[in-house]
Structures are given as C-alpha cells and as structure tokens.
Amino acid sequence: MSNIEFSREIDIRQVEGKAIHVEANEAERAALATRFSLVRISKLEADLELHRSGERDAEARGTLKASFVQSCAVSAEDIPVEVEEPLFFRFVPQATHYNPDEEIELDADDCDEIEYSGTHIDLGEAVAQSLALAIDPFLTGPEAEAARKAAGIGSPEDQGPFAALKGLNVKG
Template identity: 35%
Template sequence: MKDDKTGGQPPFSYLLKVGHISANPVTVRLEADKREREALARLWGVQSVGDLHAELQVNRWKKDGIRMRGRVKARIVQACVVTLEPVESDIDEEIDQIFVPEGSKLARIMTDESGEMLLDPDGPDLPETFTGDTIDAGVAVAEFAAMAIDPYPRKAGAAFADHVEDTGEGDKKPSPFAVLKDWKKE
C-alpha cells in the first residue's frame, strides 16, 4: 500500500521492531494525524477521513512470527452513488494478522499432488511476510480499514428512479421478450 505522491512512503506508518516483541501481548495504540488522514482519503478515493485509530495486542507467534490482534475504527465521508451528496460511514473492523519472516516455512502455500493451491475460504488468512527486523502496523491497520469501505455508499432514502431507454416507440418500457421476436426455431 504505497502512495506515489509521498515518495513511495505509505500514508500511515507505524514500525514495530520484531526483536522487541515478546510472547506476552503488548498493547499498541495508533491514531492517524491530520496529514495522514488527508493522504489516506486521497489513496482510498473518499472525500475525507475524519478519524482513524486502532488498539492492538502484539505478541510473538510460534518461533519467529508476530501476531497482531485488535480493532481498527474510522469515520469517513464518501459521495453517495445516487445523489453525490456526502455520506458519513463508521468503520469498526477486527484485525487478526500474522507476520512471518520472508522465506519462513510458515508462509508457504500448501499444494496438492497436482500442484494446485489448497485454500480454505473460511479458514485463516495466510501469514504476511516481512523483510528485515520490522513490521509496519500502520500499513496493516490502513489495509483493514480500506477493505471495510463500502464501494457503493448510498444516502438514506436515495434510490435510483426507474430507467427507461428510448426505444423509438415513445417512453414505453421495452418488453424483456422483445429480443426473442426474431428468433426462429430450426
């Protein structure tokens, strides 16, 4: 999730040193400042991000992995798909993400005998990999918030009016069976 307008830097970043994380969960609280919220609004294609914060529990997972659990909350404003008026939305998403070092056996995708990937859509997500000795909790929080954005926000009570195409026969609604009139049985 890199933003080209910020020189390749993610708009919301909070680096955690892997070596400083123990088996006992540590609480990490993140909150985006005004500049970060403005950059996220541009990245996400929304009118504004009024708030973005998260409370996470971070601890070691297995031998060399890191587990990050918690909640991300945000308040965004988008344009209604019907009226283009501003629509406020609240995001409240649960985060449960595992990070493992690049090249770890835990990050391998399981395959069957024929080489096809075995993925359980209801199972846990595959671990994310990291390089070096840091993971970016800010990027993970921003990604979870972005996945929760409604792609078709609609203001309460807004509805599309019945759309009738001009068929050359006035404003009468075309029959759904009109395409069959030239069909002949062979």
Template identity: 40%
Template structure:
C-alpha cells in the same frame, strides 16, 4: 514507498508476551489516506492492537476504529461511515515458492514481513479500507437513479415474446 500512515514495529522489540500498542493517525495522515482510498474525508482513525511473537511469526490482533466520509456512487454526496473492525493478522517471513500453506476455516490473513519490522499503521489502514461499503449510497441515490431512467430489480419486467402471455390467454 512509505505508506501514508506508517507505524513500524521492529521485530527485535516483539517478544512472546502480549504487547499492547495504540496508534492514531494525525491530520496529515488522514488527509493522505482519504486521497489514497478515494474518500471525501477520514475524520478519525485509530487502532488498539496486541502484538506478540509465536512459532509461526508475529500475531497482531485488536480493533481499528474510525469515522470516514465516502462519496455516494450515484450522486457523489457525502455518506458518513463508522469503522469498527476486528484485526487478526499473522506476519510471516517470506514464503518459499514451493512451500504450501494450508488455511483452516478460522485462519487469519497472512502478511509477509518486509525488512526488520511490521507496519501496524499500514495494516490498520488496509483493514479500514476493506471494512468500507464498496457501493455507498446517499438517501437521494434512489431518486437520482429513477430520474435517470434506471429501474430497480423489483420493477424489471420480462422482455421476450412470452411476456404477458399468461394474462393474454386468460383474457385479462
């Protein structure tokens, strides 16, 4: 299945020198991405990337930028969000099942190459999705939760046999 925002970069077109690549999602692609990632809208999505081959595979670095509208998890109201996320990916040939991969603290995400190309659009779309707040809240969320009887962590009172015992012993 072809991703909604596919920008394949053929492996035979990637050399050892930095190759700058700018990609931008068109309106139809943004609508499809919004549907896939359950967003109210993707108003803008673009990536400025640098692609180059090295001994370990294909290195992709750069930034993904965009403007999206998420749905508040409480009220379903629109919550605008700005995406400005660094990209650091290494595309590698399929790994042997017995092969071990050691990752250092500064290791980048590794993506297995499928076919004769890497998909920069899909990589940028996934980067955008991972950058989003998983629990977006609108300004009205706290009020809606209170009205529904949900209390905040600060308002939680112990509910056991010893709750308020200290105050009772002190005669308060």
C-alpha cells in the same frame, strides 16, 4: 517503504506482550482518503495487542475505529460512516522463493497473513489495509433512489438477468 501513507513500524523481536495504540495524523488521513477514494477520514486508530507466534512470526489482535465520509455510489452525496471492527493479523517472513506454476491452497487463517522482510513489521499499513476492506464500495445514501429515477435507471432489483421475468404472470 517510502510510499506508505500511514507507517508504524516495530521490530518483530520486541513485540511480545506489547499493547500499542496507532493513530493516523491529519496528513496521513488525507493521504489515505485519496488512496481509498474517500471524501475525508476524520479518525483512524487501532488498539493492538502483540504476541510472538513462533521464532519469526507475530500476531496482532485488537480493534479498528474509523470515521470517514464517502460518496454515495449513485448520487455522489456525502455519507458519514463509522467503523468499529475487530482486527487480527499474522505477520510472517516474506517467502524467499516463488514458483508461478505452483498451486497454492489457502485456508481462512492464511487470509490474515501479512508478509514482512527484515526485522520490522508495519502496523500502520496493516490497519490501513483493514480500513480499505471495511469500506463498502456500493454504499448508497438517502438520495440514491431519486438520482436513479432522475437518470432513468431503475432500482437494482429491477435490473439483472431475472428482471424481465419479474413481470410475468405465471399460472400453474
């Protein structure tokens, strides 16, 4: 796993009952900021409790805490963001076969599954992926409306398929 910016591997056979704190260092936070198109990440950490959930499966539950700065989607101003979210991952062995024509049904529990190969799971990458999901790609700051007006763009409510109907005066 040479291209992973924030890797914290642990042997799946040694996870039962462990409480682990993972925290990205400055270089890892800088690399993740680049990966996720953030201005910077000041803090990225997670406290996790690990348990086996079968012979080769493991579960991790805990809390993600992060502080980062991202650009406003409209004005590009820097917006500080604080995140504190619960985490739940299920690590499962990588599927040994895959049929591209096979229909796959997923339920809500399957969405938190992370496949691994060999005997190690990567808690750092799991936390990094959770951070990516916590980032609002359409975050706007206080200067967004002024930037829209300066560019001659209306507010999001004034756009879209029903915007033209907004001004109609309907009499019943």
